[in-house]
Every structure is written in C-alpha cells, then in structure tokens.
Amino acid sequence: MNKNEQVNISIPKRAFDKLYLNNGGKNKLLARIDNNRIILQAKETKTEAQTQSLRWFMVPGLLAGFVALVNFFIQKTDYVKLSGANSISQITIYLAALFGFITFLIALLLLGRKQLVITSRLAKFRSITTLSIAFTLLDFSLTSYFFYFVDLAFHGVILDRYTSSALIAGFVGIASYLMMNAAQSIDFSTITTILIFTLVGGIFFSMINNKHEDWWQINFSYLGSNLSNNWWQFNLTLIFSAMIMLTLIDYIFSLIFQIPQFFNTQMKVLRLLLAATSIVFGLVGAFQNNRSIIWLHELHWWSANALVILVLILIIGLKWLLPNATREFLLTAYGFAGLLALSEILFQTVHYLSLTAFEIISFSLSFGLLILLMQNLNTLYIENAEIFTVEIK
Template structure:
C-alpha cells in the first residue's frame, strides 16, 4: 500500500478506539478530573502539613508539596485523556501505530506535562513568597492551595490530551524545553556555569543534572512524535490539494520525516551522553543535530512546496542569525560559548514551531478552499 492510500482498516489485534468524544463531554471530564485531583491533593497535603506551619516556598513549604502533587496530577490526567481522544476521527490513526510507539509517545508527553506542571507550581510559589515575605500558613490553608494547584494541573493536562495536534505539540515542545532548561539553570550548584558552556548543566557535579538531561531526552522523543503528526498533516495537505484541484507540487514526507526523527534521536542521545561522560560523543551528537536542522531548513521549500514565501525567507534569515552567532563566538570571540549555544538552540526551536504551524495553517487553508469549491 502506498503512503498516499487511505488509512488501513482497523486491525482486530489493535486496541479499539473509544467512541468519538464531544466537546461538551471533554469539558465535563476535564472538570471531573480536576475535582478528583483537588480532593486527592487536599488529603495528601493535610498529611504532609499536619502539625506544621509551612511557608509558601522553601524548606518543604507549600510550593514544594504543591509542585509535586501538581506534577503527579498532570502525569495521571494526560494519558487518560490522550487515550480517550483516539475516538476522534482525526486522531484514530494514533491507535493504529505499533504498541511501542504508542507507549513511548504517551509516556514522553505525560512526563512533559508533569514537568511543566511541577515547574510552574514551584516557580509560582517562589514568586508569591517574595511578594508576601515572611508569610506562613496553617495546615488547612496550605492544603487548599495545594488542592487548587492539583486541580489546575489535572484540568489543563486533560484538556491538552483531548485536543493534541501539531499546533499544540509544537507549543508543548517549546514550553517544555524552555521551562526545563530554565529550571536547570536556577537549580545548579555552580553559579558560574555560564562561563563554561551550556552542556555543563548536565554534568553530575553541577547540581541537579537529571533535570537537564531528562529534558533533552524527553524533548527528543517529542520531536520524533512531532514527525508523526507532521506526516499526517502533509498527507492531508496533498489530499485536500488534489480534491480542490490545486496545482501545487506534492510534498515529500519521507526525507522530512527522516530529518525530524533524526533530530529527535540525536537530541535524546545528547542527553543520554552528558558532557562529563564522554565529551567527543556529546559534542558530535549536538553538532550532528544542528547539521540535520540546517539540511531540513534548506530543503524545506523543495520538500514542502506551497507554504508562504515569508516563512521560507524567515527560515533563511534565522539560519543566517545562527551562523552569525557562531562566528561571534569563533573566530571573533565577541561572547562565550554559552551565549552562542543559547542563540542557536533558540533559533532551531523557533523554526520548528513556525514550520509546524505553517504546515498546519496550509492544511486549514486548503481545506476551506475545498469546502468552498
């Protein structure tokens, strides 16, 4: 069967998708999930704060407990909603993937949501502690705040799992990477880490190395999952163009998919081989990922024709910015390696998000053109 054929019939050996969820049903389930998480968080927090008067953050305060409970709530709520979303006609292809890919993608996305919920809750209580200096709470008030954090995390994660698409996945990737790396920066035990290079955040003697390395590994898996969503979008784009009688050249999904999966694999391996374990391998993996990104950007007009010229021009401008950033580090020596790495990483991530959104926008435009014809 060719890649352009219709989706294969559902195999009896595969799990059967749930009935198609309605928007009202999704909203109701998200609210119910939030209420359950709030009750569970309240009970857990009462046990954690009994006999204490905790501060908003620090020293096992409200923020520490609330962040942990919120992370667990998101970790549980997301896969439940994601699995139920298989009933949506636009997402039934998720159930037709091999089991290991379904599990790997679900685990990575659930972990990303849990990490974001944890970091947002932890940072929020840090900020409130600075706003209300010296404030402490009794056990019940502290437990209520923890319950609210759990409810918000579970509700948001359930909504995300029910509506996951290319747009949402690209936004999740950017949010998760940004939050994970920022957390690594503020939790490191070496305040001068930026004078060395970006990768030392993953070194064992630089604080909570697990946060940095786990962020890279999970982000790599999410990028590989993004390739699957992009493949679906490209097939839909070609199908709608064909039915609408548009003359744009057909997309080439195979090289695009290969580059995205390779980028994800290289990023994950970069996290699995920290800089203090084997520097040559770590640097080679990171450089190879940058080279793969460059190839993808340069070949994007040929592989995905018909997108806006503004997007293609912006891509070349961003590539130029990355090259200039490297030159400012070496040979010009204007700033150090950390600054260069931050700029390049930001450019790569921003282009991936823009690419995903532009393809999804093209699908929406051609669908509307087809409906109007």
C-alpha cells in the first residue's frame, strides 16, 4: 500500500452521536496514534483552544484584581503585606475559592455535561453541588498551603496596592483555569480521588488540630464527640464524604445501567445497598457521639452498627449481586471480611487491640472494600460498554 494512500474507517452512528463535537458542525475528528491505539477526539482549532484558555484565565483574574484594588482603596491600604490580615495571601485564598467555585460550576454545566451522565435531575443537582464544593475545598487547601510556603520564602515582603492587585489577579486566574480543567476531567478516577482526599484529609486535619494530645487513648469516635474541641470538623468530613460517595455511586451506575445486560434486579439491589451504606455513613457524622444526650448517642451507636451490618451484607451477597466479579476480587472481599472478624476477636476476646486501633482498622478495611467494589464496577463498565467493530476501507 502506498504511504500517501488514504485509509477510511467507519463506526456505528449510535457511537458517533455520543461524541461531543463543538467545531461548527463540521463533524471533523482528530485522530492520533498512542501505544498501538488510534484515539479519536473532537477537532479543536488552535484559535478556539487559545480563546477558551484566555477566557477562563483572564475573566476571573481581572475581576479578582479589580475587587482587590477596590478593597485596598476602601481600606486605605497603600502598601500590602504578603501575609496577615488584608494581605495578598488572605485575599487571594478567599477570592480563589470564590471564583474557583463559580468557574467550576459554570464549566461543569457547560463543558463537563457529557462526562456527568447521571440521568436523574435530583441526583445530578446533588452531584454538581457536591463536586463544586469538594473541588472548592481542595482549591482553598492547596492555595493556603502554597502561600504558607511562599511566606516562609519571602517573609516580610510588602508591595504597593497596584502590584499586589496584579499578583492577586494572576494567582486567581491560574486557580480558576485549573478549576475549569478539573470540571472537564470529571470521571470515575477524579471522583474517587476527591473522595479519598476529602475523607483522609479531613480526618487527619481533625487529628492534628485536636487540643487533647491523648485522644487516641480513648477511642477514634472521640474526634466527633462533644468532648473534642473541633468535633464539627470530623463530623462534617464524614457527612460530606458520604455525599461524594453517593455522587460516585450515581455516576457509575448511570453508566452501567446503559448496558442492557446489567440493568437487572441484582444491580438494582447492589446500588440500593451501596446508597444505604453511604447514607448510614453520613448519619454516623450527623448524629454526634454525645453521651450527655442519650438519644443522640443511641442514634450514633445504631448508625455505626448499621454501617458494619450493611458492609457484611455486601460482602456475603457479592457472589449473587455481582455475578461477573472475578475470582480474585471475591477472594479479596472475603479476605477483608476475615480481617474484620480477626480484628473483632483481637479486640473483644483476646483484648490485644485497643478500641482506637479496632475502630481505625475496621473503618479502613470497610472503606477500602467499598473503593475496590466501585473500582470493580467501573472496570465492568469499561469492558462491556460501547464495544463495536470498526471497518477499515
């Protein structure tokens, strides 16, 4: 075959219709070869890419710079410190969070709608709101840590109001652009990553900010009890993590239910059990472990036990609920169940584990199993969705 000769390929129209083409209706695709694969994607001109990048960078940045400058005039601040009250870092952190939230929300609605395939309006509204808040918190945390290290490197720097406003505009513009890219990259891995970051980061933050250094000698639940000075951070972490988990469940099952062979009773029951597990997990945080209020403590205790029961039901019913599960996954799930039983024996019977160690081990195993189950469901979708024969002419 001549090297300059053209080869045509054809794909089913039902698959082509799902492509998000934003190139003036020309239906042109960009093809590239990557690791012995041909990847097709919507063709975007260089001008369109540059326009989109500038729009999402400059508009929030210029608005943030204008707000900062007006603030400095109102506060009659001629020279601005790098850190502290009404400083470059403080204003940037707050404005980056504000404009980042707005940018992410708009970008998700306009650009990421093809990734967020959830069909239910209520579920989509909840998912969009949850993801926007989650990424805003991530944006807030990363910006705060960034300026913490900048202040260490340039401690004591003072700049005039115009230079300070320009720097704030630049930092906010970069943060908003990154948030726009995040909204376009919503998929299973992204939602899972933000879930792990929120849960682990929130719990770790509650640990290091607890004024009682020996809290771990009592139990893990102490972080969310009324005896802890920052109980609300721990409980809010559990509630918000449960909301992200619900978003992940809605996302993956919206994909799976597009495949007729998986739209069955077993999958519906599995989704119901996973949703119930997420809700009960959130209730553990919603009902504070407050022993001075009996009914509140009782609800917390019942929620925690219900969470364990639901996880055990999931493990026991996996072979029926997920008949396509691999032998390795089932053995792993049963192994997790065995470790949960072993930790129970080491705590209740042998008294080798402390209550804190038992709670941390049980929580880590249960959460790890849920993530593995969701990963297995995502793999199930990838292996069975939109597989078709491509004809080469």
